[in-house]
Amino acid sequence: MDAMTSQVPATTDLADPHFWRLPAPARAAAFAELRRRPAPVYFGDRATGRGFHALVRHADVVEASRTPAVFLSGPGVTTPEPARWVRLLFGDSMVNLDDPRHAQLRRIVSRAFTPRLLARAEEDIRRTAARLVDEVERRRPEDFVAAVAAELPFQVICTMMGIPERPRRAILDQVNHASEHTGVARPLRRRVRMPGRGLLALARMQGMVAAIGRERRRTPADDLITALVTADVDGRRLTGRELGAFFSLLLVAGVETTRNALAHGLHLLTVHPEQRALLLADLDGRLGGAVDEIIRHATPIIQFRRTLAVDHELGGPGGPLLRAGEKVALFFGSANQDETVFPDPDAFDITRTPNPHLGFGGGGPHYCLGAHLARQEMSVLFRELFTRLPEVRSVGEPDLVPSSFDHRIRGLRFTF
Numbered sequence: 141m142d143a144m145t146s147q148v149p150a151t152t153d154l155a156d157p158h159f160w161r162l163p164a165p166a167r168a169a170a171f172a173e174l175r176r177r178p179a180p181v182y183f184g185d186r187a188t189g190r191g192f193h194a195l196v197r198h199a200d201v202v203e204a205s206r207t208p209a210v211f212l213s214g215p216g217v218t219t220p221e222p223a224r225w226v227r228l229l230f231g232d233s234m235v236n237l238d239d240p241r242h243a244q245l246r247r248i249v250s251r252a253f254t255p256r257l258l259a260r261a262e263e264d265i266r267r268t269a270a271r272l273v274d275e276v277e278r279r280r281p282e283d284f285v286a287a288v289a290a291e292l293p294f295q296v297i298c299t300m301m302g303i304p305e306r307p308r309r310a311i312l313d314q315v316n317h318a319s320e321h322t323g324v325a326r327p328l329r330r331r332v333r334m335p336g337r338g339l340l341a342l343a344r345m346q347g348m349v350a351a352i353g354r355e356r357r358r359t360p361a362d363d364l365i366t367a368l369v370t371a372d373v374d375g376r377r378l379t380g381r382e383l384g385a386f387f388s389l390l391l392v393a394g395v396e397t398t399r400n401a402l403a404h405g406l407h408l409l410t411v412h413p414e415q416r417a418l419l420l421a422d423l424d425g426r427l428g429g430a431v432d433e434i435i436r437h438a439t440p441i442i443q444f445r446r447t448l449a450v451d452h453e454l455g456g457p458g459g460p461l462l463r464a465g466e467k468v469a470l471f472f473g474s475a476n477q478d479e480t481v482f483p484d485p486d487a488f489d490i491t492r493t494p495n496p497h498l499g500f501g502g503g504g505p506h507y508c509l510g511a512h513l514a515r516q517e518m519s520v521l522f523r524e525l526f527t528r529l530p531e532v533r534s535v536g537e538p539d540l541v542p543s544s545f546d547h548r549i550r551g552l553r554f555t556f
Protein backbone atom coordinates (compact mmCIF):
# COMPACT_ATOMS: atom_id res chain seq x y z
CA MET A 141 0.00 0.00 0.00
CA ASP A 142 1.33 3.42 -0.82
CA ALA A 143 1.26 6.08 1.90
CA MET A 144 -1.58 8.48 1.49
CA THR A 145 -1.06 11.93 0.03
CA SER A 146 -4.74 12.45 0.61
CA GLN A 147 -7.17 15.21 1.16
CA VAL A 148 -7.28 16.67 4.61
CA PRO A 149 -9.05 19.89 5.56
CA ALA A 150 -7.19 22.89 4.16
CA THR A 151 -6.52 24.19 7.66
CA THR A 152 -4.68 20.98 8.52
CA ASP A 153 -1.30 21.63 6.97
CA LEU A 154 1.28 20.66 9.54
CA ALA A 155 4.00 22.16 7.35
CA ASP A 156 2.36 25.58 7.42
CA PRO A 157 3.19 27.93 10.33
CA HIS A 158 -0.42 29.10 10.34
CA PHE A 159 -1.52 25.68 11.54
CA TRP A 160 0.54 26.14 14.71
CA ARG A 161 -1.27 29.39 15.46
CA LEU A 162 -4.70 27.75 15.51
CA PRO A 163 -6.33 27.39 18.93
CA ALA A 164 -5.22 24.23 20.76
CA PRO A 165 -8.63 22.48 20.43
CA ALA A 166 -8.58 22.96 16.64
CA ARG A 167 -5.08 21.47 16.42
CA ALA A 168 -6.07 18.57 18.68
CA ALA A 169 -9.11 17.86 16.48
CA ALA A 170 -6.89 17.87 13.38
CA PHE A 171 -4.51 15.36 14.94
CA ALA A 172 -7.42 13.18 16.07
CA GLU A 173 -8.62 13.14 12.47
CA LEU A 174 -5.13 12.27 11.20
CA ARG A 175 -4.89 9.38 13.69
CA ARG A 176 -8.11 7.92 12.26
CA ARG A 177 -6.66 7.74 8.73
CA PRO A 178 -5.46 4.37 7.49
CA ALA A 179 -1.98 5.70 6.65
CA PRO A 180 0.23 8.64 7.53
CA VAL A 181 -0.56 11.78 5.55
CA TYR A 182 2.26 13.43 3.58
CA PHE A 183 2.54 17.21 4.03
CA GLY A 184 4.40 19.09 1.31
CA ASP A 185 5.32 18.01 -2.20
CA ARG A 186 6.12 14.31 -2.18
CA ALA A 187 7.41 14.35 -5.75
CA THR A 188 10.27 16.70 -4.84
CA GLY A 189 10.73 15.32 -1.32
CA ARG A 190 9.98 18.71 0.21
CA GLY A 191 7.82 17.65 3.07
CA PHE A 192 7.28 14.79 5.45
CA HIS A 193 5.02 11.93 6.42
CA ALA A 194 3.30 12.77 9.69
CA LEU A 195 3.55 9.88 12.16
CA VAL A 196 0.76 10.65 14.60
CA ARG A 197 -0.07 7.32 16.23
CA HIS A 198 1.64 5.91 19.30
CA ALA A 199 2.62 2.65 17.57
CA ASP A 200 4.12 4.42 14.55
CA VAL A 201 6.22 6.81 16.65
CA VAL A 202 7.49 3.87 18.73
CA GLU A 203 8.36 1.89 15.59
CA ALA A 204 10.30 4.77 14.05
CA SER A 205 12.14 5.48 17.32
CA ARG A 206 13.15 1.87 17.84
CA THR A 207 14.24 1.09 14.28
CA PRO A 208 17.21 3.45 14.03
CA ALA A 209 18.86 1.61 11.13
CA VAL A 210 15.84 2.53 8.98
CA PHE A 211 14.83 5.85 10.56
CA LEU A 212 18.01 7.94 10.57
CA SER A 213 18.78 10.93 12.77
CA GLY A 214 21.99 11.84 10.92
CA PRO A 215 20.37 14.08 8.31
CA GLY A 216 18.99 16.16 11.20
CA VAL A 217 16.05 15.98 13.58
CA THR A 218 14.66 19.49 13.36
CA THR A 219 12.48 20.83 10.58
CA PRO A 220 13.76 22.25 8.32
CA GLU A 221 17.27 20.85 8.30
CA PRO A 222 19.97 23.12 9.62
CA ALA A 223 22.16 24.47 6.81
CA ARG A 224 25.33 22.50 6.16
CA TRP A 225 27.55 25.38 7.28
CA VAL A 226 25.73 25.45 10.61
CA ARG A 227 26.65 21.85 11.25
CA LEU A 228 30.21 22.38 10.07
CA LEU A 229 30.59 25.34 12.35
CA PHE A 230 28.91 23.93 15.42
CA GLY A 231 29.75 20.28 15.13
CA ASP A 232 27.15 17.59 15.57
CA SER A 233 25.36 17.08 18.82
CA MET A 234 24.31 13.53 19.57
CA VAL A 235 20.65 13.98 18.60
CA ASN A 236 21.83 14.44 15.00
CA LEU A 237 24.08 11.37 14.83
CA ASP A 238 23.60 7.70 13.99
CA ASP A 239 25.65 4.70 15.04
CA PRO A 240 28.52 4.14 15.36
CA ARG A 241 29.25 7.82 16.17
CA HIS A 242 26.08 8.25 18.21
CA ALA A 243 26.77 5.18 20.35
CA GLN A 244 30.34 6.31 20.93
CA LEU A 245 29.36 9.82 22.00
CA ARG A 246 26.45 8.61 24.10
CA ARG A 247 28.79 6.17 25.88
CA ILE A 248 31.19 8.97 26.80
CA VAL A 249 28.34 11.12 28.08
CA SER A 250 26.53 8.29 29.89
CA ARG A 251 29.72 7.28 31.69
CA ALA A 252 30.07 10.85 32.89
CA PHE A 253 26.55 10.69 34.40
CA THR A 254 27.79 8.52 37.26
CA PRO A 255 25.59 7.62 40.27
CA ARG A 256 27.78 9.94 42.34
CA LEU A 257 27.17 12.85 39.95
CA LEU A 258 23.43 12.14 39.95
CA ALA A 259 23.31 11.92 43.75
CA ARG A 260 25.10 15.26 43.95
CA ALA A 261 22.68 16.67 41.38
CA GLU A 262 19.77 15.58 43.56
CA GLU A 263 21.20 17.44 46.54
CA ASP A 264 21.73 20.48 44.37
CA ILE A 265 18.15 20.29 43.05
CA ARG A 266 16.82 20.30 46.63
CA ARG A 267 19.03 23.22 47.62
CA THR A 268 18.17 25.24 44.54
CA ALA A 269 14.42 24.53 44.79
CA ALA A 270 14.43 25.59 48.47
CA ARG A 271 16.31 28.78 47.62
CA LEU A 272 13.92 29.64 44.77
CA VAL A 273 10.89 29.18 47.03
CA ASP A 274 12.61 31.36 49.70
CA GLU A 275 13.00 34.05 47.06
CA VAL A 276 9.40 33.72 45.94
CA GLU A 277 8.28 34.31 49.53
CA ARG A 278 10.60 37.24 49.93
CA ARG A 279 10.29 39.02 46.60
CA ARG A 280 6.76 37.98 45.61
CA PRO A 281 7.49 37.87 41.84
CA GLU A 282 4.60 37.77 39.38
CA ASP A 283 5.96 35.50 36.68
CA PHE A 284 6.43 31.84 37.58
CA VAL A 285 8.51 31.13 34.46
CA ALA A 286 11.24 33.70 35.06
CA ALA A 287 11.29 33.34 38.85
CA VAL A 288 11.13 29.57 39.17
CA ALA A 289 10.54 27.37 36.12
CA ALA A 290 13.41 28.68 33.98
CA GLU A 291 15.77 29.17 36.87
CA LEU A 292 15.78 25.69 38.44
CA PRO A 293 16.82 23.57 35.43
CA PHE A 294 19.33 26.16 34.27
CA GLN A 295 21.08 26.38 37.63
CA VAL A 296 21.04 22.60 38.00
CA ILE A 297 22.68 22.00 34.59
CA CYS A 298 25.24 24.74 35.19
CA THR A 299 26.22 23.32 38.58
CA MET A 300 26.38 19.83 37.12
CA MET A 301 28.60 20.99 34.28
CA GLY A 302 30.76 23.11 36.60
CA ILE A 303 29.99 26.50 35.02
CA PRO A 304 31.20 29.20 37.43
CA GLU A 305 28.58 31.59 38.82
CA ARG A 306 29.88 34.63 36.98
CA PRO A 307 29.14 33.84 33.32
CA ARG A 308 25.80 32.13 34.08
CA ARG A 309 23.64 35.21 33.58
CA ALA A 310 25.25 35.96 30.20
CA ILE A 311 24.82 32.33 29.13
CA LEU A 312 21.12 32.33 30.09
CA ASP A 313 20.59 35.49 28.05
CA GLN A 314 22.22 33.82 25.04
CA VAL A 315 20.05 30.72 25.47
CA ASN A 316 16.84 32.71 25.71
CA HIS A 317 17.89 34.61 22.64
CA ALA A 318 18.78 31.47 20.68
CA SER A 319 15.74 29.41 21.58
CA GLU A 320 13.13 32.16 21.36
CA HIS A 321 13.17 31.65 17.58
CA THR A 322 13.26 27.87 17.35
CA GLY A 323 10.31 26.58 15.40
CA VAL A 324 8.35 29.76 15.94
CA ALA A 325 5.63 30.27 13.41
CA ARG A 326 5.86 33.71 11.86
CA PRO A 327 2.78 34.94 10.04
CA LEU A 328 4.59 36.11 6.92
CA ARG A 329 7.03 33.27 6.53
CA ARG A 330 6.12 30.07 4.84
CA ARG A 331 8.47 27.85 6.73
CA VAL A 332 8.75 26.95 10.37
CA ARG A 333 12.38 27.63 10.84
CA MET A 334 15.34 28.08 13.10
CA PRO A 335 16.63 31.39 11.87
CA GLY A 336 20.21 32.57 12.01
CA ARG A 337 19.58 35.21 14.64
CA GLY A 338 20.02 32.72 17.45
CA LEU A 339 23.15 31.25 15.95
CA LEU A 340 25.47 34.04 16.93
CA ALA A 341 24.23 33.68 20.49
CA LEU A 342 24.90 29.95 20.38
CA ALA A 343 28.36 30.49 18.92
CA ARG A 344 29.23 32.90 21.74
CA MET A 345 28.00 30.49 24.35
CA GLN A 346 29.87 27.55 22.86
CA GLY A 347 33.02 29.66 22.84
CA MET A 348 32.61 30.29 26.57
CA VAL A 349 32.15 26.59 27.30
CA ALA A 350 35.04 25.46 25.10
CA ALA A 351 37.26 27.86 27.05
CA ILE A 352 36.13 26.28 30.34
CA GLY A 353 36.84 22.84 28.81
CA ARG A 354 40.43 23.86 27.98
CA GLU A 355 40.86 25.15 31.49
CA ARG A 356 39.54 21.87 32.99
CA ARG A 357 41.91 19.82 30.89
CA ARG A 358 44.76 21.75 32.53
CA THR A 359 43.18 21.82 35.99
CA PRO A 360 40.60 19.05 36.45
CA ALA A 361 37.64 19.62 38.82
CA ASP A 362 34.87 17.38 40.10
CA ASP A 363 32.29 18.22 37.44
CA LEU A 364 30.71 17.04 34.19
CA ILE A 365 32.88 19.20 31.91
CA THR A 366 36.01 17.65 33.42
CA ALA A 367 34.53 14.16 33.04
CA LEU A 368 33.68 14.87 29.40
CA VAL A 369 37.01 16.37 28.37
CA THR A 370 39.12 13.81 30.22
CA ALA A 371 36.95 10.70 29.62
CA ASP A 372 38.70 7.94 27.77
CA VAL A 373 36.01 5.72 26.26
CA ASP A 374 37.25 3.54 23.37
CA GLY A 375 40.26 5.83 23.26
CA ARG A 376 38.02 8.89 22.83
CA ARG A 377 37.16 11.98 24.77
CA LEU A 378 35.11 15.02 23.79
CA THR A 379 36.79 17.66 21.64
CA GLY A 380 36.18 21.35 22.39
CA ARG A 381 33.67 21.54 19.54
CA GLU A 382 31.81 18.43 20.71
CA LEU A 383 31.74 19.84 24.22
CA GLY A 384 30.22 23.09 22.97
CA ALA A 385 27.64 21.20 20.92
CA PHE A 386 26.77 18.98 23.88
CA PHE A 387 26.35 21.92 26.23
CA SER A 388 24.05 23.69 23.74
CA LEU A 389 22.06 20.49 23.48
CA LEU A 390 21.77 20.25 27.27
CA LEU A 391 20.64 23.85 27.49
CA VAL A 392 17.99 23.51 24.84
CA ALA A 393 17.02 19.86 25.54
CA GLY A 394 17.38 20.00 29.31
CA VAL A 395 16.52 23.54 30.33
CA GLU A 396 13.81 24.64 27.94
CA THR A 397 11.91 21.36 28.19
CA THR A 398 11.96 21.20 31.97
CA ARG A 399 11.05 24.85 32.31
CA ASN A 400 8.02 24.38 30.05
CA ALA A 401 7.03 21.17 31.87
CA LEU A 402 7.15 22.95 35.25
CA ALA A 403 5.05 25.86 34.01
CA HIS A 404 2.49 23.61 32.30
CA GLY A 405 2.43 21.53 35.48
CA LEU A 406 1.53 24.44 37.75
CA HIS A 407 -1.17 25.52 35.32
CA LEU A 408 -2.64 22.02 34.92
CA LEU A 409 -2.74 21.58 38.69
CA THR A 410 -4.53 24.93 38.95
CA VAL A 411 -7.22 24.33 36.34
CA HIS A 412 -7.87 20.78 37.60
CA PRO A 413 -8.58 21.40 41.29
CA GLU A 414 -9.78 17.84 41.91
CA GLN A 415 -6.42 16.47 40.68
CA ARG A 416 -4.60 19.01 42.79
CA ALA A 417 -6.56 17.94 45.87
CA LEU A 418 -5.71 14.29 45.14
CA LEU A 419 -2.04 15.17 44.88
CA LEU A 420 -1.91 17.29 48.01
CA ALA A 421 -3.68 14.58 50.01
CA ASP A 422 -0.87 12.13 49.26
CA LEU A 423 2.24 13.85 47.89
CA ASP A 424 4.48 10.82 48.47
CA GLY A 425 2.14 8.43 46.76
CA ARG A 426 0.99 10.64 43.86
CA LEU A 427 3.89 12.86 42.86
CA GLY A 428 5.48 10.36 40.43
CA GLY A 429 2.17 9.80 38.64
CA ALA A 430 1.49 13.55 38.52
CA VAL A 431 4.88 14.29 36.95
CA ASP A 432 4.38 11.72 34.19
CA GLU A 433 0.83 12.87 33.52
CA ILE A 434 2.07 16.46 33.21
CA ILE A 435 4.68 15.32 30.68
CA ARG A 436 2.06 13.33 28.75
CA HIS A 437 -0.53 16.08 28.78
CA ALA A 438 1.83 18.97 28.05
CA THR A 439 4.37 17.12 25.84
CA PRO A 440 7.09 19.80 25.98
CA ILE A 441 8.71 18.60 22.72
CA ILE A 442 6.14 18.39 19.95
CA GLN A 443 8.09 16.62 17.22
CA PHE A 444 11.41 15.28 16.00
CA ARG A 445 12.22 14.21 12.48
CA ARG A 446 13.84 11.10 11.00
CA THR A 447 14.93 10.29 7.42
CA LEU A 448 14.35 6.91 5.74
CA ALA A 449 17.55 4.98 5.01
CA VAL A 450 15.70 2.40 2.86
CA ASP A 451 12.15 1.73 1.67
CA HIS A 452 10.06 0.61 4.62
CA GLU A 453 6.53 -0.67 5.12
CA LEU A 454 5.20 0.88 8.28
CA GLY A 455 3.77 -1.62 10.75
CA GLY A 456 5.03 -4.62 8.77
CA PRO A 457 4.62 -6.17 5.29
CA GLY A 458 1.71 -4.64 3.39
CA GLY A 459 1.79 -1.47 5.52
CA PRO A 460 2.06 2.06 4.07
CA LEU A 461 5.23 2.40 2.01
CA LEU A 462 7.72 5.05 3.09
CA ARG A 463 10.48 5.52 0.53
CA ALA A 464 14.24 5.79 1.03
CA GLY A 465 15.25 9.43 1.46
CA GLU A 466 11.81 10.58 2.59
CA LYS A 467 11.33 12.34 5.89
CA VAL A 468 8.96 11.50 8.68
CA ALA A 469 7.96 13.72 11.59
CA LEU A 470 7.36 11.94 14.89
CA PHE A 471 4.55 13.81 16.62
CA PHE A 472 5.04 12.94 20.29
CA GLY A 473 2.08 15.05 21.42
CA SER A 474 -0.30 13.28 19.08
CA ALA A 475 1.05 9.87 20.17
CA ASN A 476 0.33 10.96 23.75
CA GLN A 477 -3.28 11.62 22.80
CA ASP A 478 -3.72 8.29 20.99
CA GLU A 479 -7.11 7.04 22.13
CA THR A 480 -6.15 3.42 21.43
CA VAL A 481 -3.49 3.66 24.15
CA PHE A 482 -4.84 6.29 26.57
CA PRO A 483 -8.52 6.03 27.55
CA ASP A 484 -10.09 9.51 27.65
CA PRO A 485 -6.82 11.10 26.45
CA ASP A 486 -7.96 14.71 26.98
CA ALA A 487 -8.45 14.15 30.69
CA PHE A 488 -5.65 15.22 33.02
CA ASP A 489 -5.54 12.25 35.38
CA ILE A 490 -2.61 11.88 37.76
CA THR A 491 -3.74 8.34 38.66
CA ARG A 492 -3.44 7.11 35.06
CA THR A 493 -1.86 3.64 35.10
CA PRO A 494 -0.13 2.57 33.03
CA ASN A 495 1.03 5.79 31.41
CA PRO A 496 3.31 4.78 28.52
CA HIS A 497 3.64 8.35 27.22
CA LEU A 498 6.24 9.32 24.64
CA GLY A 499 7.10 12.72 26.12
CA PHE A 500 10.75 11.64 26.45
CA GLY A 501 10.74 9.96 23.05
CA GLY A 502 9.56 6.63 21.72
CA GLY A 503 12.42 4.56 23.15
CA GLY A 504 15.44 3.43 21.17
CA PRO A 505 18.97 4.84 21.22
CA HIS A 506 18.01 8.53 21.34
CA TYR A 507 15.62 8.20 24.30
CA CYS A 508 15.99 11.29 26.48
CA LEU A 509 19.25 11.15 28.39
CA GLY A 510 17.86 13.47 31.06
CA ALA A 511 14.51 11.78 31.73
CA HIS A 512 15.54 10.77 35.25
CA LEU A 513 16.97 14.20 36.02
CA ALA A 514 13.89 15.97 34.66
CA ARG A 515 11.53 13.82 36.74
CA GLN A 516 13.68 14.52 39.81
CA GLU A 517 13.61 18.28 39.22
CA MET A 518 9.85 18.31 38.75
CA SER A 519 9.16 16.14 41.81
CA VAL A 520 11.47 18.10 44.09
CA LEU A 521 10.16 21.48 42.99
CA PHE A 522 6.46 20.57 43.22
CA ARG A 523 7.04 18.99 46.64
CA GLU A 524 8.79 22.14 47.87
CA LEU A 525 6.11 24.43 46.41
CA PHE A 526 3.05 22.53 47.62
CA THR A 527 4.50 21.88 51.06
CA ARG A 528 5.58 25.43 51.77
CA LEU A 529 3.05 27.38 49.66
CA PRO A 530 -0.05 25.16 49.56
CA GLU A 531 -2.10 27.98 47.99
CA VAL A 532 0.23 28.39 45.01
CA ARG A 533 -1.73 28.70 41.76
CA SER A 534 -1.34 30.09 38.26
CA VAL A 535 -3.40 33.18 37.42
CA GLY A 536 -5.09 33.57 34.04
CA GLU A 537 -3.89 31.88 30.90
CA PRO A 538 -0.23 31.06 30.17
CA ASP A 539 1.49 33.23 27.57
CA LEU A 540 2.09 30.53 24.94
CA VAL A 541 4.55 30.87 22.06
CA PRO A 542 3.18 29.37 18.84
CA SER A 543 5.67 26.78 17.67
CA SER A 544 5.76 23.49 15.82
CA PHE A 545 8.73 22.36 17.88
CA ASP A 546 8.02 22.89 21.55
CA HIS A 547 5.12 23.78 23.83
CA ARG A 548 6.82 26.85 25.10
CA ILE A 549 5.38 29.13 27.77
CA ARG A 550 6.88 32.60 27.72
CA GLY A 551 5.26 33.70 30.97
CA LEU A 552 2.77 32.49 33.58
CA ARG A 553 1.40 34.74 36.31
CA PHE A 554 1.02 33.13 39.69
CA THR A 555 -0.03 33.74 43.27
CA PHE A 556 0.39 31.93 46.56
Ligand code: HEM
Pocket residue numbers: 205234235236246389390393394395397398401435439440441444472498499500501502503504505506507508509510511513514
Ligand atom coordinates in the same frame (compact mmCIF):
# COMPACT_ATOMS: atom_id res chain seq x y z
C1 HEM B 1 10.61 17.48 30.86
C2 HEM B 1 11.83 17.54 30.42
C3 HEM B 1 12.33 16.87 29.17
C4 HEM B 1 11.64 16.41 28.06
C5 HEM B 1 10.15 16.48 27.80
C6 HEM B 1 12.63 15.86 27.14
C7 HEM B 1 12.32 15.29 25.92
C8 HEM B 1 13.24 14.72 25.07
C9 HEM B 1 12.92 14.09 23.80
C10 HEM B 1 11.52 13.99 23.20
C11 HEM B 1 14.08 13.66 23.25
C12 HEM B 1 14.22 12.94 21.90
C13 HEM B 1 14.10 11.46 22.09
C14 HEM B 1 14.11 10.67 20.82
O1 HEM B 1 14.38 11.20 19.73
O2 HEM B 1 13.84 9.46 20.90
C15 HEM B 1 15.15 14.03 24.15
C16 HEM B 1 16.49 13.77 23.92
C17 HEM B 1 17.49 14.22 24.75
N1 HEM B 1 17.36 14.83 25.98
FE1 HEM B 1 15.62 15.28 26.91
N2 HEM B 1 13.88 16.00 27.70
C18 HEM B 1 13.74 16.59 28.93
C19 HEM B 1 14.75 16.88 29.83
C20 HEM B 1 16.09 16.68 29.60
C21 HEM B 1 17.15 17.01 30.53
C22 HEM B 1 16.96 17.58 31.93
C23 HEM B 1 18.32 16.73 29.90
C24 HEM B 1 19.70 16.96 30.47
C25 HEM B 1 20.46 16.08 30.93
C26 HEM B 1 18.01 16.17 28.60
C27 HEM B 1 18.92 15.75 27.66
C28 HEM B 1 18.61 15.13 26.46
C29 HEM B 1 19.62 14.70 25.49
C30 HEM B 1 21.12 14.84 25.63
C31 HEM B 1 18.91 14.12 24.42
C32 HEM B 1 19.51 13.50 23.16
C33 HEM B 1 19.77 12.03 23.38
C34 HEM B 1 20.34 11.31 22.17
O3 HEM B 1 20.19 11.78 21.04
O4 HEM B 1 20.95 10.25 22.36
N3 HEM B 1 16.64 16.16 28.44
N4 HEM B 1 14.60 14.65 25.26
